[in-house]
Amino acid sequence: MVPDLRPKLAFVLFLSVCAFAFDWQILLPLIALVLLFPLALPSYHPASDRARHLFFRFILFSIAISGAIIVLNGWILQTGERVEILPGIPLFSDGLLFGVRTAARLLLLSFSVLLFFSSTPIPTCINALQQSGLPRTVVLMLLLTLHFLDSLPERINRIFMAQEARGAPVRAGFISRTKAFFSILSPLLLSSIAESVDRGVALELRGFLLEMAPSAKPALPAQPLSPLTILLLAASFFILVISIARWLLP
Amino acid sequence: MKLSEQFTKETSGAAIPFIAFCIALNLTVGQVTSALKIPIYLDSIGTVLTAVLVGPLAAATAGALSNLLASAMGSPTMAFFVPVSLVIGLFSGILARRGWFKQWYLVVLGGALQGVLAAVCSAPISAYLFSGVMMAGTDFLVLYFRSVGNTIMESVFYQGLASDPVDKIITYLIVFLLMRNLPRRLTGRFAGAANIPSRSA
Numbered sequence: 001m002v003p004d005l006r007p008k009l010a011f012v013l014f015l016s017v018c019a020f021a022f023d024w025q026i027l028l029p030l031i032a033l034v035l036l037f038p039l040a041l042p043s044y045h046p047a048s049d050r051a052r053h054l055f056f057r058f059i060l061f062s063i064a065i066s067g068a069i070i071v072l073n074g075w076i077l078q079t080g081e082r083v084e085i086l087p088g089i090p091l092f093s094d095g096l097l098f099g100v101r102t103a104a105r106l107l108l109l110s111f112s113v114l115l116f117f118s119s120t121p122i123p124t125c126i127n128a129l130q131q132s133g134l135p136r137t138v139v140l141m142l143l144l145t146l147h148f149l150d151s152l153p154e155r156i157n158r159i160f161m162a163q164e165a166r167g168a169p170v171r172a173g174f175i176s177r178t179k180a181f182f183s184i185l186s187p188l189l190l191s192s193i194a195e196s197v198d199r200g201v202a203l204e205l206r207g208f209l210l211e212m213a214p215s216a217k218p219a220l221p222a223q224p225l226s227p228l229t230i231l232l233l234a235a236s237f238f239i240l241v242i243s244i245a246r247w248l249l250p
Numbered sequence: 251m252k253l254s255e256q257f258t259k260e261t262s263g264a265a266i267p268f269i270a271f272c273i274a275l276n277l278t279v280g281q282v283t284s285a286l287k288i289p290i291y292l293d294s295i296g297t298v299l300t301a302v303l304v305g306p307l308a309a310a311t312a313g314a315l316s317n318l319l320a321s322a323m324g325s326p327t328m329a330f331f332v333p334v335s336l337v338i339g340l341f342s343g344i345l346a347r348r349g350w351f352k353q354w355y356l357v358v359l360g361g362a363l364q365g366v367l368a369a370v371c372s373a374p375i376s377a378y379l380f381s382g383v384m385m386a387g388t389d390f391l392v393l394y395f396r397s398v399g400n401t402i403m404e405s406v407f408y409q410g411l412a413s414d415p416v417d418k419i420i421t422y423l424i425v426f427l428l429m430r431n432l433p434r435r436l437t438g439r440f441a442g443a444a445n446i447p448s449r450s451a
């Protein structure tokens with residue numbers, strides 16, 4: 001049974017619309033809400049330990065970057081009143097306000113997208129996409145990408161060490177290191193193309209690329225949208241229309 | 251020919267696993283550049299490889315899927331740049347079809363044009379969605395351009411012009427050199443085998 005991801009996607013859409021429609025005073029509580037979701041709601045729990053680690057590491061990283069964005073904008077954009085927050089660093093109100101607005105929007109957008117992906121395993125996401133009518137070639141592409149993503153770092157590391165053992169200048173000067181880039185990329189590409197050809201032949205032999213007969217296509221009943229999804233979509237649409245109207249008619 | 255028919259034609263045989271490899275390459279090539287401490291991104295090298303060996307629609311798909319997977323893997327803002335990847339894939343695929351990957355000077359020119367196009371496409375997204383702040387090192391360039399009196403849109407565009415053409419020229423040249431040195435028995439399996447430069451080029 002593939003879970004219905006539409007409520008989650010509608011929630012991401014709702015948060016994205018809010019990020020553009022509202023000012024930072026409203027965005028900050030929404031950011032706090034997004035941060036509480038993985039702790040409070042089971043369906044938003046990170047899907048794995050790795051996802052949990054990634055999610056919380058990204059939160060810490062982006063909060064630190066946001067602080068830097070605010071200070072840098074306040075320091076470089078020297079308009080408005082001078083504000084003494086950090087001793088020895090002159091900050092200006094207009095730059096600080098711009099930094100806060102930008103950081104709040106960026107944080108909400110980033111956290112909402114990350115909340116979806118950290119709580120939804122990629123294979124589940126791919127299954128849901130397939131059920132919603134994504135071509136099977138694209139689904140296979142995504143699944144094979146996951147395979148390559150697992151194996152590529154190890155393969156790169158192996159080639160790197162082999163070239164280093166052969167005396168390739170992987171730790172020498174800039175020009176030598178740039179040349180060494182080719183000595184790593186060429187065998188990587190060669191082995192991967194060879195593997196691609198082998199896999200392609202295997203797919204053809206298994207008849208994967210043959211057209212499916214109409215009767216063989218899986219008949220999946222279209223599920224109705226849940227009330228929550230409808231509510232979120234309607235709210236997003238309403239906020240978007242109001243924002244555009246306010247922008248056009250000041 | 252319909253787009254769907256064209257896509258089906260491009261993604262046959264060895265193309266599907268190769269496109270998957272190229273998407274993974276887009277996401278992991280940074281590992282090679284950081285291991286060698288080379289200050290370039292090359293995050294569209296897989297897209298351009300797909301464009302040359304497979305075709306424009308497959309390349310656009312590879313670019314878009316790369317961005318979506320990058321979002322899932324810890325760079326959430328990448329999802330908003332899917333249109334830029336689509337343009338990069340389509341443009342490089344069209345250039346490859348027209349034989350621009352057979353001569354080195356056309357490759358350099360194509361890379362420069364691609365860089366300008368990428369800057370033009372990414373500037374509105376970066377400016378309007380993120381006010382020019384992408385949580386990356388290039389933010390300093392945007393801030394510099396803003397501090398000398400440019401608008402956000404202008405600053406983001408100038409930053410793109412300063413960094414994208416160089417990155418794309420290098421990407422195009424790497425793909426050109428790789429394609430030139432690959433054995434024909436392997437590349438001959440792909441629809442874009444005719445786009446590949448000969449060793450005498």
